[in-house]
Amino acid sequence: MNIEIANRLQQMRKKNNLSQEELAAKIGVSRQAVSKWERAEASPDTDNLILLAKLYGISLDELVRTDNQPETESQGISLKKDDYGYTEEPVKEVIPENYTDEEIYPGRSAQDIETNNSIPQGSPFGADIDDEEKKDSDVKPEAEDFAKTLERAGRAIGDVINAAGKKVEEGLKKADEEKRKADANNFGDERRSGSNSGEWEEKFEQGMKKFEAKMEQFGESMNKMGEDIDRKVNAAFADKHEEDVHIHKKHKDKNEPATLLDKLFPVLITFLFLCSIPLNLAHPGWTLFLLIPLYYTTKEAVRKRNPMIFCYPVFCVWFYCAIGGFLDVFIPGLSDNWYGLMWLIFLTIPLFYTAYPAVKKRNPLIFCYPVLCVLVYLGVGIFLDMLWEFVGAWWLSIMWAPIFLSIPVYYIVLSHCRKKKNL
Numbered sequence: 001m002n003i004e005i006a007n008r009l010q011q012m013r014k015k016n017n018l019s020q021e022e023l024a025a026k027i028g029v030s031r032q033a034v035s036k037w038e039r040a041e042a043s044p045d046t047d048n049l050i051l052l053a054k055l056y057g058i059s060l061d062e063l064v065r066t067d068n069q070p071e072t073e074s075q076g077i078s079l080k081k082d083d084y085g086y087t088e089e090p091v092k093e094v095i096p097e098n099y100t101d102e103e104i105y106p107g108r109s110a111q112d113i114e115t116n117n118s119i120p121q122g123s124p125f126g127a128d129i130d131d132e133e134k135k136d137s138d139v140k141p142e143a144e145d146f147a148k149t150l151e152r153a154g155r156a157i158g159d160v161i162n163a164a165g166k167k168v169e170e171g172l173k174k175a176d177e178e179k180r181k182a183d184a185n186n187f188g189d190e191r192r193s194g195s196n197s198g199e200w201e202e203k204f205e206q207g208m209k210k211f212e213a214k215m216e217q218f219g220e221s222m223n224k225m226g227e228d229i230d231r232k233v234n235a236a237f238a239d240k241h242e243e244d245v246h247i248h249k250k251h252k253d254k255n256e257p258a259t260l261l262d263k264l265f266p267v268l269i270t271f272l273f274l275c276s277i278p279l280n281l282a283h284p285g286w287t288l289f290l291l292i293p294l295y296y297t298t299k300e301a302v303r304k305r306n307p308m309i310f311c312y313p314v315f316c317v318w319f320y321c322a323i324g325g326f327l328d329v330f331i332p333g334l335s336d337n338w339y340g341l342m343w344l345i346f347l348t349i350p351l352f353y354t355a356y357p358a359v360k361k362r363n364p365l366i367f368c369y370p371v372l373c374v375l376v377y378l379g380v381g382i383f384l385d386m387l388w389e390f391v392g393a394w395w396l397s398i399m400w401a402p403i404f405l406s407i408p409v410y411y412i413v414l415s416h417c418r419k420k421k422n423l
Contacts, residue, residue, distance in 0.1 A: 005064055006040035012056045012063075013038075027051045046169050262299075266292055284325030290318040312352045316345050341382050347375045365418070369410050373403045 013023055013034075020034045027048055036042035044052065053060045269288050276285030293311045301309040320342055327335035350368045358366040377400060385392025 003040045006038050008063065008065075009052070010038040012052075012058075016056060023055075026055060046172060050172070262296075265295055281329065283328065284322050287318050287322040287325065290314055290322075294318065307356055308353065313349050316349060320345055337386055341379070341386070344375055344379050344382075347371055351375070363418075364414055365411065370407050373407060377403050 013020070018026075020031045020038075024031045024034045028051075029048065033042065033044075037044055049060060049063060053063045056063070269292055273282075273285050273288050276282060276288075293314050297309055297311040301307055324335055324338050324342070327338050350371050354366055354368040358364050377396075381392055381396040381399070383392075384395050
């Protein structure tokens with residue numbers, strides 16, 4: 001931009017006792033943009049030049065005139081105070097009426113629109129903001145989707161505003177051409193001083209009133225949007241805080257310091273096994289190593305009050321092999337009966353893992369009832385066969401019918417009761 005025009009802009013601003021911030025607020029731009037105009041680093045567009053001329057009460061030609069150009073009568077639109085009844089009201093940016101309120105400056109509150117403290121992303125004035133004044137956003141991961149939505153909305157509105165600015169500029173050019181044609185036909189003086197100027201002024205005031213009413217409605221909608229945004233962000237941050245507290249508590253439970261016995265228990269088991277070898281107890285002695293997982297899972301199950309943590313299958317193997325091994329050493333005859341009957345302990349594994357969920361969820365259908373029937377049928381039959389062979393044979397030949405027929409009865413009756421309860 002010409003340095004003379006830049007100096008004139010600075011002089012006119014100081015002459016009207018305006019600071020750069022006040023001037024920027026009146027014409028709807030940033031303070032940095034005004035500073036660049038006065039340093040001749042950038043040039044105001046046609047809309048801003050018209051607003052400046054109207055604000056200072058001079059014509060557009062007088063505002064952009066240089067010393068090398070003769071001062072002639074303005075051939076464009078006159079913006080003098082006397083011609084249009086200049087008032088001290090702040091100049092507001094004119095937006096075409098064919099755009100809805102939602103398409104103008106989304107994401108800005110009514111206060112921001114009035115004072116121009118924030119400029120949405122995508123705005124044509126956003127390029128005037130210095131990079132050093134931009135601050136990084138502190139949006140948390142839970143609000144990232146919301147921030148991206150605002151960014152896309154800002155870009156879309158920026159495109160709308162740019163298109164609106166082009167249409168306004170085209171309209172002004174067309175009006176200027178018509179004005180020049182009228183001046184060429186000796187109608188210029190009549191338009192500036194006659195009744196036509198009053199009619200144009202009246203239309204302009206009506207348009208400004210409509211625009212102000214729409215801006216008030218837009219401000220109310222932006223306030224509601226801002227309240228909704230604050231509510232959603234606060235809710236997201238509250239959920240994140242609760243999740244962090246839960247995770248912290250979970251990690252705290254995991255990081256519980258181990259006791260001296262926890263650290264030395266595997267060493268103690270190894271020592272006891274080595275001591276059993278000279279005593280010819282290596283066969284049942286090896287089962288001591290099964291106590292290592294049983295010790296740690298028992299402690300964890302008690303601390304968290306959850307029996308499902310306990311390693312029950314390992315317990316079954318330890319119980320079956322340890323007692324059988326000691327019987328082999330001390331009472332060999334009884335060990336055969338033990339191995340012949342106690343293998344049924346492994347059938348209790350599915351019963352263990354289905355009984356607790358059934359009780360906790362109050363749903364007996366979860367319980368593995370068919371395995372219980374097999375366990376009762378074989379267990380009682382083998383035990384009776386060891387004591388009284390005749391009674392054991394009778395049990396195995398007769399009791400299979402009532403026991404296994406009770407399986408469908410169990411599920412049918414419970415399903416019917418639960419369905420009736422839900423109804």
